[in-house]
Amino acid sequence: MNSLTAACLFFLGMHWIISGSPLRAHIVNILGETVFKVLFSLSIFIALAWMGFAYQSAPYIATWGTAEALKPVSIGLTFFAFLLLPMSIFDKNPTLMGLVPPDQVTTRGMVRITRHAGLIGLGLWGFAHFIVNGDWASHLLFGTIAFEGLIAPMNLDRKYKARYGESWVKFTEQTSYIPFVAILDKRNKLVLSELNIWAALAGTAIFFAVMYFHQTWFGGSPLI
Known part of the structure; x- marks a missing residue:
C-alpha cells in the first residue's frame, strides 16, 4: 500500500506542484517549453504505470x-x-x-x-x-x-x-x-x-x- 500511496502522490505532485504552480515557469525558463512538455509527459506515463503495478500488488482492505x-x-x-x-x-x-x-x-x-x-x-x-x-x-x-x-x-x-x-x-x-x-x-x-x-x-x-x-x-x- 505504501508504493501505491507514493505513486498517487507523485502523480498529483507532478500536476499540482510542478505543472500547476509558478514553479512551472521557472523550469520552462531553464529547459524550454518543448523539453518541459516531453519530460512532464514521460513522468506522467511513469506515474500511471507505477500506480497500475502498485495497485495490482496492494492488499485488499x-x-x-x-x-x-x-x-x-x-x-x-x-x-x-x-x-x-x-x-x-x-x-x-x-x-x-x-x-x-x-x-x-x-x-x-x-x-x-x-x-x-x-x-x-x-x-x-x-x-x-x-x-x-x-x-x-x-x-x-x-x-x-x-x-x-x-x-x-x-x-x-x-x-x-x-x-x-x-x-x-x-x-x-x-x-x-x-x-x-x-x-x-x-x-x-x-x-x-x-x-x-x-x-x-x-x-x-x-x-x-x-x-x-x-x-x-x-x-x-x-x-x-
Missing part, C-alpha cells in the same frame, strides 16, 4: 465492499467518459495542452459542451470505479484519478486566465467547466452536427469491448 447496486450508475458514467475522451481531441481548444490561444478558437463541437472534456472524462471514469470498489487500494487509485480529472480543471482555468487575460474570459463566457452548463445557461447551444461521429463510434466500440473483456483483463465483472 475492504471498506464498503463491492457496491452492486451502484453498478448501473458506474456503467452509465463510464460510457459517458468513453465518449468524452476520444471526442475531446478533434476540436480546437486552448485547454488541450495550451497549444492554441483562446483568441484563435471558435467555440464549436465538444467545446460547446465543456472546455475540459478530456479531463472530465478521465475524472468520471475514476469516480465510476471509485463508487463500486469499496477497498482502500481502489480508493487511492480511482480517487486520485477522479480528483485529478474533476478538480484539476479549476487549476487550469486559473493558470490560463493568468496567461491569456481578457481573451480567456471571453472564451469561458461561451463554454463551461461542467458539461452542458453553458448550454443550459443559454450562453451556447448544442450542435450535434459539429460533434465528431467517428470519435463517438470509436468511444462506443471501446466501451463495449472493455465491458465484454473486463472480467478477463481486469478481474471482476462490471455487470454482475
Whole structure:
C-alpha cells in the first residue's frame, strides 16, 4: 500500500506542484517549453504505470465492499467518459495542452459542451470505479484519478486566465467547466452536427469491448 500511496502522490505532485504552480515557469525558463512538455509527459506515463503495478500488488482492505447496486450508475458514467475522451481531441481548444490561444478558437463541437472534456472524462471514469470498489487500494487509485480529472480543471482555468487575460474570459463566457452548463445557461447551444461521429463510434466500440473483456483483463465483472 505504501508504493501505491507514493505513486498517487507523485502523480498529483507532478500536476499540482510542478505543472500547476509558478514553479512551472521557472523550469520552462531553464529547459524550454518543448523539453518541459516531453519530460512532464514521460513522468506522467511513469506515474500511471507505477500506480497500475502498485495497485495490482496492494492488499485488499475492504471498506464498503463491492457496491452492486451502484453498478448501473458506474456503467452509465463510464460510457459517458468513453465518449468524452476520444471526442475531446478533434476540436480546437486552448485547454488541450495550451497549444492554441483562446483568441484563435471558435467555440464549436465538444467545446460547446465543456472546455475540459478530456479531463472530465478521465475524472468520471475514476469516480465510476471509485463508487463500486469499496477497498482502500481502489480508493487511492480511482480517487486520485477522479480528483485529478474533476478538480484539476479549476487549476487550469486559473493558470490560463493568468496567461491569456481578457481573451480567456471571453472564451469561458461561451463554454463551461461542467458539461452542458453553458448550454443550459443559454450562453451556447448544442450542435450535434459539429460533434465528431467517428470519435463517438470509436468511444462506443471501446466501451463495449472493455465491458465484454473486463472480467478477463481486469478481474471482476462490471455487470454482475
